[in-house]
Every structure is written in C-alpha cells, then in structure tokens.
Amino acid sequence: MEPTAHVSRTALPGVGTRYDLNTEAGAHLSVVLHQDGRRILAFHDPEDDDSCKVAAPLAPHEATALGELLTPDPIGHLHQHIEIDLVTEHIAVTTRSPYAGRTLGATRARTRTGASIVAVLRRTAAFPSPAPDFRFALGDTLVVVGTREGVDAVAELITGG
Structure with a gap:
C-alpha cells in the first residue's frame, strides 16, 4: 500500500489558503492559493516554517501543467507498449x-x-x-x-x- 502524504491547510484571512507538505526527503514546501486564483509554490527551511528559501508564482495554466506532471497516470505505462487504434x-x-x-x-x-x-x-x-x-x-x-x-x-x- 502506498504511503499517504499529510498536507496541512492554513486559512490566510484576506489572502487565501496555504497548503503545506513535508516530504520524506525532509523538504518543506507550500502552495499558497490566493483568493484571486494566483498560486505561489514555495520552499521553506524545515527548521523555520516562516523562512522561505525560494518562491515561484504560477499562472493558472502553469499550475495546471505542473499538476498534470505530478499526477500519476494509472494507465500511462500501457501507452508505452500498446498502441490502441479505436x-x-x-x-x-x-x-x-x-x-x-x-x-x-x-x-x-x-x-x-x-x-x-x-x-x-x-x-x-x-x-x-x-x-x-x-x-x-x-x-x-x-x-x-x-x-x-x-x-x-x-x-x-x-x-x-
């Protein structure tokens, strides 16, 4: 069974919502979803939650593209071996x-x-x-x-x- 990641959610009044994830490798990253739809991907110092090392704002189409890259395709491996012409x-x-x-x-x-x-x-x-x-x-x-x-x-x- 795949391990599940724990994502914490923090409301940011007047701004939006922040989602935080600590990876198995020890990295701490967050995504801030602004009320106007903007998204910022940020990497933090694992010892200091408020210390942001790098932040990258993402346009909606960039966030969608990143999400598609990170989302596993459960049948993607089949396309590498079989061409279905239906x-x-x-x-x-x-x-x-x-x-x-x-x-x-x-x-x-x-x-x-x-x-x-x-x-x-x-x-x-x-x-x-x-x-x-x-x-x-x-x-x-x-x-x-x-x-x-x-x-x-x-x-x-x-x-x-």
Whole structure:
C-alpha cells in the first residue's frame, strides 16, 4: 500500500489558503492559493516554517501543467507498449436502414465487422450495453466502438449503404 502524504491547510484571512507538505526527503514546501486564483509554490527551511528559501508564482495554466506532471497516470505505462487504434462513432438508424425494427443480434455486427455497438441513444434515454434482443427503432443513434475499418463497416451495414 502506498504511503499517504499529510498536507496541512492554513486559512490566510484576506489572502487565501496555504497548503503545506513535508516530504520524506525532509523538504518543506507550500502552495499558497490566493483568493484571486494566483498560486505561489514555495520552499521553506524545515527548521523555520516562516523562512522561505525560494518562491515561484504560477499562472493558472502553469499550475495546471505542473499538476498534470505530478499526477500519476494509472494507465500511462500501457501507452508505452500498446498502441490502441479505436474510434467511437454515432450512427443513426434511418428509414433507409434494413435494421429499423429489428434486433441487435440480427445485425451480427460484432461477428461481421469486429466493432461493437456499445449503447443506443433514443430520444432522451440511453441504453448502455444493449443485449442481442434489443430492438432498434427509427431515429435511434447507435454508439459504435472499434477500429476505423470496423466502425465504417457497421455504418455501412446499419445505414444500408
């Protein structure tokens, strides 16, 4: 189990809030979040909380970029080894469709194309993970996920094209 960091919070009346963190390596850093949105990252003397060694003001976009750099990506390591080439597309069931009024199973879409119909949007309702007996209606929008070729093949199948 990962150790958790203890961050203390101090209200700074008329200024904002200060967040302090003492690292395992013995450094003391703080972030002052001003009421107007400015942020200042500061490093302190661990022996003297009020003695600031270095301070760096951060513009909002800089604070966002720093946060993204410091936030671990739980699946980032997968991107180094696997390239996933999936697309998602919305396909309408129109009067031209040979599947209006027929079931998802009748399309055999996954078997024929390798792409999956993962949801159906109908007026104000959504039907995620529809079962093979789900019956399409005129005006439905199918949410399809797969390779570019597979999604294009489902579009051709559903639109009768």
